Amino acid sequence: MRDNREYDVLRSYDKHDKCGLVWIPRVVAYRCRTCGISPCMSICRDCFHRGDHSTHDFNMFLSQAGGACDCGDNSVMKEDGFCSNHGNKCPRPGTAPADLKCVAEAMMPRLILRLLQHFRENR
Ligand SMILES: [Zn+2]
Ligand SMILES: [Zn+2]
Ligand SMILES: [Zn+2]
Incomplete structure (x- = not known):
């Protein structure tokens, strides 16, 4: 429960329509090779499900060191892969x-x- 509240705080600081969700080690995250520009892109579970990656070359992985969601960051992933809540699709x-x-x-x-x-x- 404590962790969820911390995620909300981190999210509320987001000013660029990016998800920016930060996760702790050993949390399941997703990587989409179809949408990723950088090989180290990773997105959180919510963004993966909200975006349409079902026909993409994606994989689910257990984040060993923790990480952050790149959804909405067009320097790391293509805008097509952004979920409905982040990036340019969200005015x-x-x-x-x-x-x-x-x-x-x-x-x-x-x-x-x-x-x-x-x-x-x-x-
Ligand atoms: Zn996310
Ligand atoms: Zn997102
Ligand atoms: Zn994708």
């Missing part, structure tokens, strides 16, 4: 804060209405 960086803001904005009028009703009922 909105920082999706989560924006969504939260939208929710807050949508909630505000309702909260105010409810407060007004509350005051009327108590009069």
